[in-house]
Amino acid sequence: MIGPAGALAAYDIVFLDRDGTINVREEGGYVAAAESVVLLPGAGEAIARLNAAGIPVVVVTNQRGLATGRVTWEQFAAVSAALDVALAAHGAHLDHTAVCPHDHDSCNCRKPLDGLFRQVLAAEPWAQPERCALVGDMPTDTAPARGLGMRAFQLGVDVPDLAGAVEILLGA
Ligand SMILES: [Mg+2]
Ligand SMILES: [Zn+2]
DSSP: OOOOOOTTOSOSEEEEOSBTTTBOOOGGGOOOSGGGOOBOTTHHHHHHHHHHTTOOEEEEEEOTHHHHTSSOHHHHHHHHHHHHHHHHTTTOOOSEEEEEOOOTTSOSOSTTSSHHHHHHHHHOTTOOGGGEEEEESSHHHHHHHHHTTOEEEEBTTTBSSHHHHHHHHTTO
């Protein structure tokens, strides 16, 4: 359990894609080493603002490399730990990470399918999808969120970056 959100929080959960949204996306799409974790400009501060607003922040990430062997679970854990350290330097933290470790066409949770979102919503029944939001860098991120009734922002299309999305979400 991660929640519930603070009583006055504007959103129940803000879902974030990881690679290309919080941290720089590697060539080929695989962030497999701790030293490859580089925060995008303003991302740490943006997540710290969500934390300060009492809104749970949940990462939803496709990691097909775990299925193909390009990324081991040990590497995934190391990358997650490095991301936590990088965010902590900005006073920011993630409340939960939901990962799809499956290959194409073999599950119901690889985005653009909505299984990762549904898993989190099922575990956190106080969270209403229409009181949740998603920020991602791909249409495959926004499609499942919008399908569930969430507000969603695609970086480079709806907003320039995560900081811009958070600015809108917090109404500042
Ligand atoms: Mg991405
Ligand atoms: Zn999956």
